[in-house]
Amino acid sequence: MTMQLDTPRLAHPDRRAAIGGQVEAAFERVQALYRQLHQFPELPFQEHETSARLAEALEALGYAVTRGVGGTGVVALLRNGEGPTVMLRGDMDALPIEEKTGLDYASVQTAESNSGQVPLMHACGHDLHSSCIVGAAAVMAGLREQWSGTLMLICQPAEEIFGGARAMLDDGLYERFARPDVILGQHNMPALAGTVGHIAGGAMAACTNLAVTIHGAGGHGSMPAQAVDPVVIAAHVVTRLQSIVSREVPPEETVVVTVGKLHAGTQANIIPHAAELEINVRSFDNALHARVVESIERIIRAECEAGRSPRPPEFRVLNETIALHNDAAAVEQVRRAHAEQFGEANLYAMPRLNGSEDFPLFGSAEAGGFGGDDIPYVYWFIGATPAERWAETPGASVSEKMRHLEMPHSPYYFPGNAVTLRTGMAAMAAGALAWLAP
Template sequence: MDLPYSFDKWRHIFEESFPDLDKYGSIYKDLHQHPELPCQESRTAAVVAGHLESLGYQVKKNIGGHGLVGILSNGTGKTVLLRSELDALPIKEDTGLLYASKAKQVDEDGISKHVMHACGHDMHMASLLGAADLMKSIKDIWSGTQVCLFQPNEERLLGGQAMIEDGLFSKIPLPDIVLGQHAVPIKAGTIGTRPGRVLGFLDSLDVRVYGKGTHSSTPELGIDPILIASCIVSRLQMVVAREIDTKEPCVVTCGTFHGGTDASIIPEYADFKVDVRSFNKDIQLAAVKAVKRIIQGECQAARSPKTPRILTATSCPPIDNDEQATARFTRALRGFYGDIASEKVLLMDLDMTADDFVLFGHPPGGKPIPYIYWNYGVTPGDQYDEAEREGTIQDLPCNHNSKFAPEIEPSLRAGIEALAIASVLFFEDGARSAHISSQNTVAAMSMDRFYHLY
């Protein structure tokens, strides 16, 4: 193996062996047309597993639900883990695409809902499968073990932990680095990287407030939990406006609200969910404390007959990219893209969202594993340029929107290239270390012989 590889050589090898984009575009469309809700990703997992097996990967299925891994062993060296997600969202698609989803599934609450890949997980899967294909084709230039991980139930931020608790790290070689990417509404084909913190804290609270049921014509005989919950949701907006340092980003959002069964009935309770997000641990703790205080205070003020139920449904730590590894990956991207690097490789924006990808960098009882999480753009270039000129970028369809419609090309190519560039880079690190170690061993042997002779 020649060390080190030049980026010109990488480009040449990639171009010669790059997978058929029409093929992976078709896989993308199929996954897009057949989305599945968290914990119900059986068809999606079967499609992914079948394709990995066709490429010669060893596949291990049903890890933490429908999670799976594909393993390609290619000699000695580092283990590089690439991660994608499987699940979709309960959203009715409104993109007008010929391959738009018409799928419906019964969700965990027993309600039948429209389902859509509105977060880009279909693009993530197609990109990772394409990268798996490329890495198999160019395996003569790298040595080590490639692990392709497909996670279930990411949208509820529970699938990563489920895979780990189901023995993920006993089913795969311990990774030396963990890599993940996410499709976002920036210009298609661009890649955004950032060292250090990139995603924030999340605490998601399930809340039930209690009232006293009665007929709507006699509200004085009851206690209205819908009114209590409405007051709480409105007052929660004061947490950020009046209690959080204005220099610190923080978001408090109510995303669901359910109460009652009929207009003539004041019900016994009302349910809602609250997400609290920030980038700062102290701010996060303060905001969550304030949210709970307001919920309890409003219930007390309204004479609620029972203490409100407040459950933490999900709590997710922030993502802090390994600074050295991220800097090396960014340099590799710029070297690979050469003259067009300034157009292709961007500084990733700080993002208030959360992702349990971070958990794969923290194996139970082991040392933290360095990881890199980056973004790649999927918005058609002409649309993005026009929005930038007109100052309407905020109006472009974004993740979790019914009109979110990634442009397959050049998004798919960028997704495949980024994963493959990162993989080859860190496999090369292992090969270089082994090469240096070998040279040091020879030098030590020579020194031993020198002392033996004299």
């Protein structure tokens, strides 16, 4: 149904009750969907069953749904008269982790990966995120006489490898559907269930995962002078890289350089022909981040030359994303809406996270490759720890308590309790209405 511009809009005092009523009306269906998604997780760009279930749920609510955007992505539109376009984004992919939550709908799925057959688990709560998208879609459809504009819903694949956002953008997301005026997203965290955390400005780190091959000249371990040992070169690289943070980065900046993988050789008396490294870089400043990556490459080239490497090192970016910087004015608008919905006491100041997301690519014209001006975005955090567990957890602040709780990517992490699911549905809808029914 398309509304007229003179349709009365929902008064703010009534909005909380209206959203809450729609959440309750849709909750059982959304919870069933969540449990189904949790039980049958899929790896990045393999979310065929997941995206089909989400597409069917959105079609049943009356949305115009397109499947297969950027591979397995889903786009759903509800055009409801004149007004702004608000985009809500949720992710869908799971992780190669064996679930140990003990839930009666725990995953027992496995899949083929580069590492062979691996167990699968929604250990980051992407099943929760996509379920909340469907829940918010139900709320907004139920309230469509009270708002005007276009609601654009994104079920994104492959967030865990920073691939899905770019794939959807490269597939013409904004040209084929709509270019949003604001982009909203959320992530679960082990804060108190029922609470919502906000942070303006720098919220999450840029990330680059870099694969490096250091070439040597293999030989017998008893005759090192007739060989070039890539293990020795790699050892110097590992220690020298740590000098970037201590000697090249200003002290007030936060940068992490981690060598997470170092592989060479097959047995003790063989000098291998090459060494393979994988390096993770995180920072909150995109320009500084690029300089750190340049420093890594400079140091590795120099160490290879010093170690008589017969060939230059090879570099390959496995995946990367930019820092997430929430638009301050948009954060304030969302925060006001959430204060009305949940009460000021249920909001918290979210600390900056060194984790990373490909969500900001949707808002960055340069990094996202869509041209024109940047699009403001807000990414907030919903608590996932039940009240009893929260009360018995030591610590005075949110940050202190979270240090003692399972974090995303733990095989024991479970954010999908009923309170968090309801909160996520309502938070998405309230955020959208901040623009569509101000």
